[in-house]
Amino acid sequence: MENLPRIVAVLLDGVPATVIATLGGIVLTIVLSFVAGLALLSPQRWLRAVSRVYVELFRGTSEVVQLFWIFFVLPVLVGFQLVPLFAGIVVLGLNHGAYGAEIVRGAVQSVPRAQVEAATALSFSPAQRMRRVVLPQAVVEMLPPFNNLFIQLLKSSAILSFIVVSEVTERGVQVLVPNFGSDIVLIFTLMLVIYLLLALVITAVMRTLERVAAGRLGRRGASRQARAEVAVG
């Protein structure tokens, strides 16, 4: 246990890279989820086809192989190599965006048809119907599955240790295990705890967003008192 402070210090060293990879991956995931998810619902056949190929390709192949592909194979093809952290963010985003696309598609489809019809009756254009009426309602449905997806993305960021990004797992496996081999239980337990704490942060943020979004729709998230008043009135 006398090594505890040093072990913790080394692991914490890896936290910024894990956080940056996760946040970057989440941003890219959100963008790709919406682009691909809405494309899956497009009236244009070719657009649906392109999006479907993207989703199946990245959902159906190994994340680690994708990472190796982008980091080791792409340079052979185009002649330059991505910065490891950046390559990691790209793979995390591409991969989880493929799952997110289905979340967006499902949530948009769950908005009652009557809402689209009401918007049509007010002469909104198809784009306005989506932007002003359907998406604001669909987002509420997306938040819980996106919470899951973001936590999975955080845990997947450990694959960046394969291309030697100095994130939490890499610090533990490459630096700590060779030097403090006898503390292996402690090292790996602390690594789990760090991921757990980061996951709890993600959940806390997403829960807050859920409450805000549900409140906007006048749903369960609205304050208890407001709901009680409705019940009485």
Added chain:
Amino acid sequence: MIVFDGVEKRFGDRTVLSDLNFSVQPGEHVTLIGPSGSGKTTILRLLMCLESIDAGTISVGGSYLSHMEKGGKLVPADERHSRQVRKRIGMVFQQFNLFPNMTVRGNLTEAPTRVLGLSRDEATARAKELLDLVGLADKLDEHPSRLSGGQQQRVAIARALAMRPSVLLLDEVTSALDPELVAGVLALLRDIGRSTDITILCVTHEMGFARDFSDRVMMFDGGRVIEQAPPAELFTEPREPRTREFLSALLSRG
């Protein structure tokens, strides 16, 4: 104002409307009655372009709704064309269909600003006027989920009127309301009918309302108009046995 010419509508191999011809004069109030499944609601949905037409044409205010003229020929209308014609038409639904992601203010001002290009101030002023008209002046910033069904339907009526339509479609607007709220909404519609020159097409099972609101009642059965007359005539001396049957069934029910 509205002309249906040889309109046909099928759902799969079920024909809902066949060779339907009728027209509605500007400012006229027409009520469509008939058993459920007789195609009344489909007529309103065709006018709102919520359904596509299988044969025939519909025109509103002199322009084709379902078709457009291109190189001297009639071709099926594209989204932009039908939206242009549709701007003159407002619709109120059975289930209100207010947008839950907006307050009452948003519901009343979003389309006037985005579609008609009104400024926020103009749209808000219009919204306040309309809320006054429907008796909900204090609900401007309320959320739809906190309104009763009757209040929601009043807001939905105001929302349709905010677009200054020349045609208003009412699709069983009181069917989803608690009985004690029905009278208030019907009184509001009578008021609107008296004080505006909007052409109104109305599907309802409220025969008392149909009688004193409409200029003409059209009885539907099996996708056809089987009888039409001013309400005083149709309700007291229906010519067709099917109409008589339908009316007496309604009367014995309620």
